[in-house]
Amino acid sequence: MSSGLRLHPAVIAAKERLTEVRSKLRSQHESGSLGVQVCTHFAESLDEVVLDLFHAAVADLDEPLRQLAVAESCVVAHSGFGRREMAPFSDIDVMFLHRAADEERLAPLVRRFSQHLYDTGMEVGFAARHPKQALQLARQDATIFTALSEARLVTGNTELFEDFRQKYSRQARWHWPALLHTLETARKEERSKFGETVFLLEPNIKRSRGALRDIQLIRWVGFTRYGESDPEALMRAGVLTKEEFKRLRNARDFLLWLRNDLHFQADKANDLLERHEQLRVAERRKYPKQEGLLPVEQFMREYFTHTSAVREIAGNVCANAAPRQWWRILTDPLFSHQFEGDYRIGPNTIYATGRGLKKLRGDTSQVLRLLDVANLYNKRVDQKTWQAIRLSMATQPPVDATEPVPDDVAKRFLSLLSTPGQLGASLRRLHELRVLDRIIPAMSHARGLLQFNAYHRYTVDEHSLRTVEAVASFQQHPGTPGQVYRSLHDKRILHLAALIHDLGKGYVEDHSELGSRQAIQLGKRLRLPLFETEQLSLLVLKHLRMSHLAQQHDINNAQVIVPFAAEVGSPEMLKMLYILTLADLTAVGPGVLNDWKQQLLTDLYEHTLTLISSESPAAQAKQRQKAQREELLLLAERYPDQPWWQEQIANLPSCCLFAGPSEQVIGExxxxxxxxxxxxxxxxxxxxxxxxxxxxxxxxxxxxxxxxxxxxxxxxxxxxxxxxxxxxxxxxxxxxxxxxxxxxxxxxxxxxxxxxxxxxxxxxxxxxxxxxxxxxxxxxxxxxxxxxxxxxxxxxxxxxxxxxxxxxxxxxxxxxxxxxxxxxxxxxxxxxxxxxxxxxxxxxxxxxxxxxxxxxxxxxxxxxxxxxxxxxxxxxxxxxxxxxxxxx
Structure with missing residues (x-):
């Protein structure tokens, strides 16, 4: 028995066994074994360890109690242990299941067995419950429900376990709407803590969006809604397509391998993919040289490709499994109407009719038409309609980036860009469905593209979409940015520039210069008028200019500000560049656009606007300084020692002239x-x-x-x-x-x-x-x-x-x-x-x-x-x- 500092011989043997097993698994991992193989082998070894510890605990009991323990209880693995997806230092979750009448008599066994488990040094989740307890707790707690949905018998009474499993499955089927809601709520809370976007640059590979937890969510939803948790069984049941199953399996293999590697490297549980780990793993995986992309950027693109697929599939499974409220089933036909025979507009959603679905398959113009209608009625598009579009787009051939898009596609896309209302959400959907790639081919290169520096928090495509969302958010801004944004009559070029401003990244050439040429090509592709193409190209080329000027130069110096005014040329271009700069900073990461930077940029905008509005910016700048000096001299007349004042004011640097109100400058x-x-x-x-x-x-x-x-x-x-x-x-x-x-x-x-x-x-x-x-x-x-x-x-x-x-x-x-x-x-x-x-x-x-x-x-x-x-x-x-x- 375990007492004090003395360990039971079975525990000592278990600790030695675990050390031996992890050493063998490390060698297996380093030799190139699949992640799922290493995890399965570890789970099988843990089965043996748990079995030995249980038998050791039973052996210490009196004979009648030994017989009862063997005949009327069972040891159950659940969570990752139940799935046999055990990383080298994962927590081990074990439930001791017994009949309610035997709870008190089996208490000594519970104490011995649980103590043996804890004494091994593993992180153990242990509980002793009778079936009714387990069922009741599972209904109340999402964590317990998901854990026990993966339950697997290790040893003991098969009949007791199977009876529990049947009741558990039956309970899930009876209460599936409430359980699904509980599952999704718990997952949303977890994502809000560990990363709501797939494209975090230091993700948690277990809990961030698109990571292993979302693969598990698919299993849990499958078990709750369809009675099947295994992805292959869900594919046979039609819940997953063959392509989705394949992408899900590949993502699982990649993420399990990566998690094993992080655990072995740290020699402890570690699920955070930090920057130094990204460098190490990228070097280990030996990516081929690729011009403009570092190995670490190639590795993270592979990571984001897998997690994007998981997020997308998990979203589809959850949406399709969600219950339809009975009152909507009854009222939708009454309160919906057809739109040109292709769509039905309901109280909350718009969905395609059979005829509409045929038109949508592979037709970019029809997808954009659907978004136009959705924006017109301010309705979200039904999930099944989105899924049909996604499946059809996956089979389309690549596009020629040098060829213009069809005229109706160009018109509808530019129409979509003209209104800020649902723009961010619409572009994000188009990107997810690979429709945006067919209009702007450079988006394909940006997908999942890591910017390996310490300052951007998101990938290039995620940053681009967030920049558009930040631009559109200025519609409601109460200050100068909102006033400037609302004053723009036509916003489509600004929105397009926000979307493409960073698409030149990932190449050897400076991304602003390359992006400017991409903008010219895109202008031709979308049949933009020449002056709008030039505006788009200039916005992309100069999208860092205001930030650099405001934060690195004296913006009161005429030698700095006059050339900038000449570069910008017009108040409309200045307004767009100002908004684009604010949005770009906002989309870099939380807190990057602080009050200080916003005020600097606003000062630069207002100062430059004054110069552009005059006939001669240089003369205007000199006149502004001359007027300020004259005002300061006038205020200084009340002080003695006038020669001193005149000498100082005549030679004040420009940044001192405008350091604050004139009275403040004189006071200093x-x-x-x-x-x-x-x-x-x-x-x-x-x-x-x-x-x-x-x-x-x-x-x-x-x-x-x-x-x-x-x-x-x-x-x-x-x-x-x-x-x-x-x-x-x-x-x-x-x-x-x-x-x-x-x-x-x-x-x-x-x-x-x-x-x-x-x-x-x-x-x-x-x-x-x-x-x-x-x-x-x-x-x-x-x-x-x-x-x-x-x-x-x-x-x-x-x-x-x-x-x-x-x-x-x-x-x-x-x-x-x-x-x-x-x-x-x-x-x-x-x-x-x-x-x-x-x-x-x-x-x-x-x-x-x-x-x-x-x-x-x-x-x-x-x-x-x-x-x-x-x-x-x-x-x-x-x-x-x-x-x-x-x-x-």
Whole structure:
């Protein structure tokens, strides 16, 4: 018997047996065995282990009780153990089934047997129940119901088990509508926690959408609705087609193999396919070289292909199994009407008649006509109609991307794109049914295409569909984005650009340039007028332009904004580009479009709109600055020392001119006017419309070398996430630095005490400088050690731009963000004798980018010497690499 630290000999033997079995299974897996074979072999070995432990527990009982245990009870495997789909470190679920009258007498056996199971070190789900208990609990709890629907006898009274199984099946048939609802509700709750979309870039291969749990859902629905859980039996019953069965079997084999591999690699249960695991598995599977696609991207495309098939099949099975409410069966004929003989429009759905189904088979134009009618009546399309379309589309030959689509297809597709109402859902359906591929062939390449970086959360096709949905959502937006979107008379080109803007990804060439050419080809294919094709091409080509300008440049600088106004050309194009940029950021992932970025983009939009609306954008930009300086001079007349004011205002950088209301700008300058030499002052204010804190620092250049890196180090060490920084050197040696940050220790507005604390620390960093590097507090979500593989896979880049700014070199650092990165960069810039005038920090679109306007600290001006540029490049890369490696 088990007691204290002493294990029963049977338990010791079981532990040794499990170690031996897992070792053999690992060898079997590594030799290339199918996942289902490894899982089945493990389940069979577990049968033997459980049987031995049960017999050992029985052997410790008195003779009468031994006879009772053997004759009147049984050991039942259920859940994955029951299905024989046991990964190497899966939980093992066992039920001890007995007659109700024997519950008390068999209690000693239950204690011994369950203790033996737990003592093996396995994760065990154990329960002792009599049949009535099990039946009652299954009706109340979806988890118990699904588990016991997979019940399998391991040993014991066959008659008792078969009687239970018959009653269980009968109960499922009697209560199937309620049970189906319970099953689907439980699965939706699980998906909301582990991933509602198939296209998560770090999926849970058991619980995310389209994963193993959805294959199990098909089994559970089959058992509940049709009395069969095995997919092959469901195929014979007509619930699954032969093609669906084949795709489901292939997906199961792939996912079981992958789950086994994750378990063996971790040497414990692990169902999360993290980025470093994706790299490892892709290397193991030895994908052939493919231009424009990394092995890891090929692997994840294979993963998404399988999980998309599972999601689609599970959705069809659930929809077809759902009960039709009796009142709808009676009222649909009364409250529905025919539409041109091809469809019936009911209270809730639209479905095809027999004649309509014949027209829909393989005919893209008729499918689009159906969507037009559905949108016209604001009804969803019946599941069986969708299924008929899907089956017919699967057999259609590929299309020629260079040929125009039929005229009626083009007209109906463009009509669909014109209205935002059901656009997102309609395009998503067309994509699922492979209809969209026949209109936009490039969607085939984007299907399941992984963007292997740390910033996109979805695949290219999922991101594209979400961008369209984000665009359409601005119809209800109360702010500037909503006003701009609603002001567009014809939205179809904007919607089409949102759908195709990233379809150039997955090739060697820059995706915006390739996408622009794809847009021209698509315009011809859809018979768009030439000016609309040009609009579409320009939107795709420039879809990153506003984001890069707003987050990396001084948008008040005429040298930046005037060329952009010329690129855009018209207010209508600017409006579409503004909305597309907001939607693109929204669709990258949750929280990427924050209030700060939205306000930056809105400022850029409004500023550019003013320039475009004038006859001469350059003259308008100069006039805007001139008018601002005149207003500031007028406000400054009330102060003494007018020569000082005139000198400062005449030479204020553009970002200072428009840093806030004119009164605020004058107030900040007045603080600086009264600041003694060798002193510093700092103050903070919360900007609610951007959800950021602005810290302003005033001092003199003479106070200490390396002002910028000292301030960034101080802010980061106090857990201030720096979004943007402006470093301005004014006349007479004055310095005015401004940082826009989000406090990682506060939600919303930080307290006045907190802002004072940060301000005092900034002042102290300059008045009492130290060359000792700051200490950065570790975050709870600091990257795991094994995830360094992903960091190394995304190389650091340093680029120089000597053409955009008149007097500065623009230096951009593309790097994987981590604690201390910004301080490391700014300290290195100081060490290599550079002065920073403007900085944009931590943008998140395609790459994390830190941008700095720099000049030579001694000679001033741009850095043009190739040797000096190479030295800066090497030093930055070396210091960032040291940081990644944990070196000082």
């Amino acid at each position: 300058l007045d603080r600086l006017r009264n600041l003694p030499h060798h002193q510093a002052m700092a103050w903070g204010r919360y900007i609610p419309q951007r959800d950021v804190v602005e810290y302003t620092v005033g001092t003199y250049e003479e106070i200490t070398p390396g002002i910028f890196h000292r301030l960034t180090g101080t802010l980061t060490s106090l857990r201030q996430q720096i979004l943007s920084a402006e470093i301005n050197t004014l006349r007479r040696g004055l310095v005015l630095d401004r940082f826009y940050v989000q406090d990682q220790d506060a939600t919303g507005a930080p307290s006045t005490q907190r802002m004072d604390e940060v301000s005092q620390a900034l002042e102290s960093a300059l008045k009492n400088p130290s060359d000792k590097p700051p200490v950065f507090r570790k975050l709870w979500h600091e990257r795991k050690q094994e995830q360094q593989a992903v960091v190394k896979h995304l190389p650091t880049r340093v680029t120089f731009d000597n053409t955009t700014a008149e007097n500065s070199t623009i230096l951009a650092v593309f790097a994987y963000d981590r604690m201390g990165l910004l301080y490391t960069i700014t300290r290195t810039l100081f060490d290599v004798n550079l002065s920073v005038s403007i900085s944009r920090i931590g943008t998140h679109l395609d790459q994390v980018v830190d941008v700095f306007y720099v000049t030579d600290r001694e000679r001033g001006g741009k850095i043009t010497d190739p040797g000096y540029l190479a030295h800066i490049h090497e030093r930055l890369l070396a210091e960032i690499e040291n940081l990644e490696q944990g070196a000082p």
